[in-house]
Amino acid sequence: LHVRLGPCLPRAALLSRGRPPPWSSPRAWLGAACPEKAAVAGPAPEDWGPEPGSWPERLADLVTPLWRLDYEQQLRVKAEALRGILERLEARLRALGSPGAEAGALCSRLQPFRPSPVIDGYRNKCNFAIRQGPDGRPRTVGYVLGSRREQQLVCVQPGHLKHIPEQHQRVARCYQAFLHQSPLEPYVEPHGRGHWHELTVRSTRRGHTMAIIAFHPQQLRPGELWPHKEHVKEFFTQGPGADCDLTSLYLQENVQCDQQQPCYQLLAGEPHIFEDLPGLKFRISPGAFFQINAAAVEILYRVVGELSGVDPNTLLLDLSQGTGATSLSLAQRTAQVLSTGLVGQAVEDARWTAAFNGITNWEFHADQVENIVPQLLKSQETGQSLVAMVDPSRTGLNSQVVQAIRNCRAIRTLVFVSCYPSGKAKRNFLELCCPPNPGKDLLGEPFVLRQAVPVDMFPHTVHYELVLLFTR
Template sequence: MRRLASRLPGLALLSRSGTPPWGSPRAWLSSACPEKAAVAPAAEEWGPDPGSWPERLADLVTPLWRLDYEQQLRVKTDALRGLLQWLEGRLRLLGSPDGEAGVLCSRLQPFRPSPVLHGYRNKCNFAVRQGPDGRPRTVGYVLGSGGEQQPVCVRPGHLKHIPDAHQRVARCYQDFLEQTPLDPYLDSDASGHWHELTVRSTSQGHTMAIVTFQLQGLSPEELQEPQEELREFFTRGPGAICELASLYFQERSGDQQQPCYQLLAGNPYLFEDLPGFKFRISPGAFFQINSAAVEVLYRVVGELIGVDPNTLLLDLSQGTGATSLSLAPHTSQVLSTGLVGQAVEDAKWTTAFNGITNWEFHADHVENVVPQLLKSQEAGQSPVVMVDPSRTGLNFQVVRAIRNCTAIRTLLYVSCYPEGKAKRNFLELCCPPDPGKDLLGEPFVLRQAVPVDMFPHTPHYELVVLFTR
């Protein structure tokens, strides 16, 4: 810690907060949680008003599913140009030369398409609620029902971006719920036990299922029966067709601070292979949702950031640290401060397995861990900062610290939701000095913006932006 602090004076950053962009489906879904659309199931599966429920769900979670892929990319490109034009207009009002009409749009590169369009999600969260046909133990996605008072849970068999393996696990979990004596959990009165289902998978075809269970005061001894029932169903019963690599039981209670994962069967981790790297993924760790497009994203990051053997890369991102780990062999050193929970141990395993020796993780608050970057310059290193915040963007304190640290000349910002707070971050990074907000450092210049389509059939994408000064 002392060695790190001596290298990085004067930069006070706060760690980012928030959750990955694709959160729980317990609440009403929004387009922030893109779900998949493919072949519509038989109409009788949907109960009253057949055909409308699948389309309603597809329109909500995969709004672009009716368009061909080229049209989808045009829609996203138009939205991104609108964002850059907004930024130009705000900078123009502030007297920045980069506010001139068309300047930032000229720095926008074409979309890098996703190599896979259907079944690309490697993580899906399924809710348990009453279905349109009245079945109380339906597994799928919650959808508002218009005039009805209660939302309903629509099965996901028609959604284009959910892989077959995930749909199979969801169907089997519904079969399990129909035979178990314990009731599913209900948000309305906080009763019942069986809760959400999370399914994770890898490009190698390995699948992990995580079943969330509301304790409701059950003792460890009383938990043994439902745990064994779930294990028996998915290992030797009808659910064995899923061929799970891992089966987890996640306990949840009202006063619980951290999720408690219990491995019921199989391997404790999943492993994702990318060219030259193997990454370990724990049940609660974040990993990019589209494994096939991850390689594209990492390639773009490497091209823009331009690291070399003299580069000191400061990674303020969360997840499993995979992006900066993929760059570590090309840098002098990688310092990571943004990892939390199981992701820390995953990253440490990944570094050891892949022979990475120049990666360090520091768990202290960023403002304490990274006091300055100036001495890294004195030692002949070129400091580069990479941020990959959640949908909530960077805290203003983080932006202010980056702006006011003169050692930072290159910043790479990876955003999963540039239309949100990220665009405000862009403005704060690029605006002229503002003593009233304590933005005293030289403004950054947006040099290149490269969109990567990680989420086909939805309006969402990853935007990689290179800022220099």
Template sequence: MCLWLTGIKRRVLMYSLRCFLSRVGLFSKPGLLPWCARKPSDWSQPFWGIACKGNFSHVISKKCPRGQKSHKKPTHLGPHDGSWQERLADVVTPLWRLSYEEQLKVKFEAQKKILQRLESSLQMLNRVNDTITAPKSEELCCLLHPVIPSPVINGYRNKSTFSVNRGPDGNPKTVGYYVGTWRDGNIVCVQPNHLKNIPEKHNQVAQETFGNVCSHFGLISLENGWVLLLVSGGYWRELIVRTNSEGHTMAIIIFHPQKLSQEELYIQKEAIKEFFIKGPGAVCDLTSLYFQECTMTHCNHQQSPYQLLFGEPHIFEDLLGLKIRISPDAFFQINTAGAEILYQTVGELSGVNSNTILLDICCGTGVIGLYLARHAFQIIGIELVEQAVEDARWTAAFNGITNCEFYAGTAEKILPQLLKSKEDGQLIVAVVNPARAGLHYQVVQAIRNCRAIRTLVFVSCKPHGETTRNIIELCCPPNSAKKLLGEPFVLRRAVPVDLFPHTLHCELVLLFTR
């Protein structure tokens, strides 16, 4: 079955720093949300202290003392025993040792601390400008609702991304996640089949099949160990597995072609396809298998198209009464059951009605807008990934939704022009759900300066860093130097929704009005 070329086996591999660096979280009245109490009961001082100090996870790896050189990476790091499993769990799911109730307490305190810092920054700006546009810090507990728990605690991920590299036992074909640091030279790949957030199906595809693919088709042995490279050697980059609630499975193999010709690539793709159709990989019963040639840290569909080797081009998910189409490059919340709670929360906070235009910025596959379309006058979605926009349009047509428009491109280019045509007295509710990098400053300017936007719902799984800057610019006093001329927004409600049990992350839904 192995069709790997003899010439490729002689290729020498070297480490790439870039490879590793690219890999190393309504309601005006109480009672409208689950856990509507002002502060959850039975607070334990240990968890309060942990959260307030920002010390949310256990120490994952020991650092070399200052002045002491780290040892070179050995070719064999010892047996793949429970200690490695625990180290990986501490990296990927740092709250796994706590009960779920305790996890929610930790997350609540983390969100509270973030909002306190944000509010302090806003009040400092307001004092400088002798204005008051933000609530006092002692009122924060009235604004922050307790965390809405995830309906599913274990195995909730519908998408997992696995790497291929040397394991703790020296096995170069280990499929999993990285543990260790580049500085200490101890990065290894550890199998994740014990992690609480990954479903069994994903591990089956990764371990029982893709590991065999690597065995058959192409890692190369060196005397000083096994390595995976982006530039001068190494072909197997990543494996992405997507599943839906019906068990349909899409697998995407990310492959660095190095200097292979198109004929050689064709041979490899045919061999992989045969492996998953008639070989050992058939046990996974894949709905679709994609192949992407990627020479960079990450490639989208426009940079390097996903090539369908066999099966259906999409998978589908039933969500909030809609049938949603999902392409390999499209963003979709990794916790499907939790996403339903999240979108319902956004809908209640937004207060859309038949006279409202809902502007969904960074809309992904358009689920928020499509879900609220029945209540709104019009839905306008903006999304960078073209495949996701195509999915949103298909979903709207399939579900008979006719009051939606979706635009593909960067929000900073589309939004300002779009809002110019909406300054006619029509009320606009904006929903933004950006990536962890936050919103482009031109998007913030466009929202801030559009008088028709009176309500803004901001969804973030990383409500600090650039997102904090976004919020400050939305709420600060007018600033002509930054072209922030419109009336500032005021934070009214903060609702954490847990989509990521066992991790430190949480979706924070913020309601702003003006």
């Protein structure tokens, strides 16, 4: 089986198809969507779990493969997998003659999992696709699931998935009802025909909800497109979708756009939503990254602060992507923060967040890390300690960034936050810790892994965040 879940939810392997124990889940997604307001937004009259062998069960197995286990069991499964990753890394480093890689050393530096404070309904961003449902309805909103053997792809409604909040499901149900009213066809891949594309829903603990509807204009001229924009706007502000109480409604046209100016058109509401973390208010734009689990991110930032050891004499070099939230949360504990990893709307969001919260020692630099090395060396001349931090995407750091970190003698402490340590980040860990390798331009003194702290950001899945402290 395979599943198309958009940029936030990757493909996953199907686990054992045992019979699930009873558990509760909204039934509303298991019936047909209804355009009437009460049917679209109202609660389900009864709860049940997916039937064994059904499409909903298959989707749950792929997207949330640990859903049958209680939470303590889930953490044990993840901890065992993480120990395997560290054991394999240790074996590679030991074969290369790396320091600090004696047998059992890395696993001895692994701390227990920090659990998520919220287990169910924690996702603050979900991506929903459009395709024919298992019942043959062509405009079903959910996750695309299928098998090569069965030669079919269907869109399964996700109301039974434990990690998706009811508010996101409500918006997706309303979008499905809207599609049944629209004269335009949904966009269908790989043929590239149709207009209405996937739906992204974002939310915050402030009660803000942002809906982003991707749309392919095809050959429609602006004058022909305008009535359809007005239709979706009216549906979500005055029609059945008004029950979603959206803070922001965006249309994202699928046309060639400049990376710094994405094609997001605000149809209704506020241009941004906001999230609160201890002592800070963060602004979030439609195209900017923010951690999926806001409750667990507080724990993540606390762990980063503990491992980094920042103090009022520290210069923090932030090479992370996203909205700069991690370094902004630490800025008031440091002398200065230099951020180089932000792109697009994230830059303006971070600048707004810094200004609103009175953070004056945070700076963004568009240069690559190797171009600001002179400034880092100068900071050390004034007696400041230097801590570097990276928080890459699932693809890990590119080789140029790893080389720049290895070859910058000013960087003695590195905090690495990995959302996918079993993926390409493993190569980053190896390149940071291996002996000098002129062939790969890894000339600097190798780092040694001192501590590893896993934080469970994604209950019911096999994923988690891993914070690693490297020093040299």
